[in-house]
Amino acid sequence: MKSTVITTIMLLLFANSFAQNFQGIAYYTSKTQLKDFNITSNDLTPEMKDQMMEKMKKAFEKEYTLHFTNFESVYQEEEKLEKPNPSSGGLQVKMSFAGGHNSNKLYKNFKTNQYIADDDIFGKEFLITDSLKKMNWKLGNEQKKIGNYTCYKAQLFIPVLEEDLKKYEANKKKKDDGKTNLLTLKEPKETIIEAWYTLEIPVSNGPAKYWGLPGLILELHEENTVYLCTKIVVNPKDKIEIKAPKNGKEVTQKEFDGIQEKKLQSMMNENGAIEIRLN
Numbered sequence: 001m002k003s004t005v006i007t008t009i010m011l012l013l014f015a016n017s018f019a020q021n022f023q024g025i026a027y028y029t030s031k032t033q034l035k036d037f038n039i040t041s042n043d044l045t046p047e048m049k050d051q052m053m054e055k056m057k058k059a060f061e062k063e064y065t066l067h068f069t070n071f072e073s074v075y076q077e078e079e080k081l082e083k084p085n086p087s088s089g090g091l092q093v094k095m096s097f098a099g100g101h102n103s104n105k106l107y108k109n110f111k112t113n114q115y116i117a118d119d120d121i122f123g124k125e126f127l128i129t130d131s132l133k134k135m136n137w138k139l140g141n142e143q144k145k146i147g148n149y150t151c152y153k154a155q156l157f158i159p160v161l162e163e164d165l166k167k168y169e170a171n172k173k174k175k176d177d178g179k180t181n182l183l184t185l186k187e188p189k190e191t192i193i194e195a196w197y198t199l200e201i202p203v204s205n206g207p208a209k210y211w212g213l214p215g216l217i218l219e220l221h222e223e224n225t226v227y228l229c230t231k232i233v234v235n236p237k238d239k240i241e242i243k244a245p246k247n248g249k250e251v252t253q254k255e256f257d258g259i260q261e262k263k264l265q266s267m268m269n270e271n272g273a274i275e276i277r278l279n
Contacts, residue, residue, distance in 0.1 A: 125248035
């Protein structure tokens with residue numbers, strides 16, 4: 001009996017020490033289904049539309065790394081070099097996206113309950129500093145294996161914002177006159193985020209802005225986007241250094257969203273449609 005008590009105490013002390021010194025790197029891939037995109041124009045041939053859709057699909061296939069300790073992390077997109085596209089005599093479509101919600105680097109600190117993100121709008125850098133939003137996850141009993149890890153299901157229910165309803169109603173009143181239209185807004189509805197987390201990696205973290213579960217999120221479904229952890233390195237030999245971004249004009253998330261919205265509005269024509277320029 002005495003031996004059992006001593007063993008239990010030793011295990012608890014080891015677990016506590018392990019959690020305090022826990023660190024690692026998680027590698028994620030993300031893919032987005034373009035269900036909400038609708039390219040319509042009398043000026044585009046079927047071949048041109050196919051080229052544009054193919055480029056859009058590739059633009060939404062990304063790779064990320066999450067460097068983490070038990071109380072802070074840095075999440076960022078892995079840089080990719082574009083393969084040269086030799087001219088085949090056909091149309092060369094160049095597309096760029098402004099106002100994306102994935103920041104270049106996202107720092108989260110669970111001790112200070114703060115996040116810092118660097119992002120840009122048409123080359124102008126911003127440093128977004130704000131408080132981490134509490135995420136009221138609903139834990140489920142379902143479980144499955146992701147790699148060698150046993151994972152459990154959790155869901156997050158996000159209600160429709162009033163400002164999103166207003167944008168939808170305003171967009172619905174405008175009629176497109178046949179000019180190139182990139183995005184057709186759908187009626188906003190409650191969003192359900194589905195996450196799969198593992199207790200075997202005891203950090204309350206995950207891809208992008210998500211956190212708050214009793215283990216690392218290895219798979220996450222966010223509307224049309226799926227994040228999947230493909231590799232985890234736990235307690236690597238070289239100590240991980242977590243550094244928050246520092247460059248850019250300091251703004252809150254609300255201020256950044258406002259600047260972003262104004263820029264998006266400036267890209268629209270008189271009918272509320274985003275015009276695509278082909279080179």
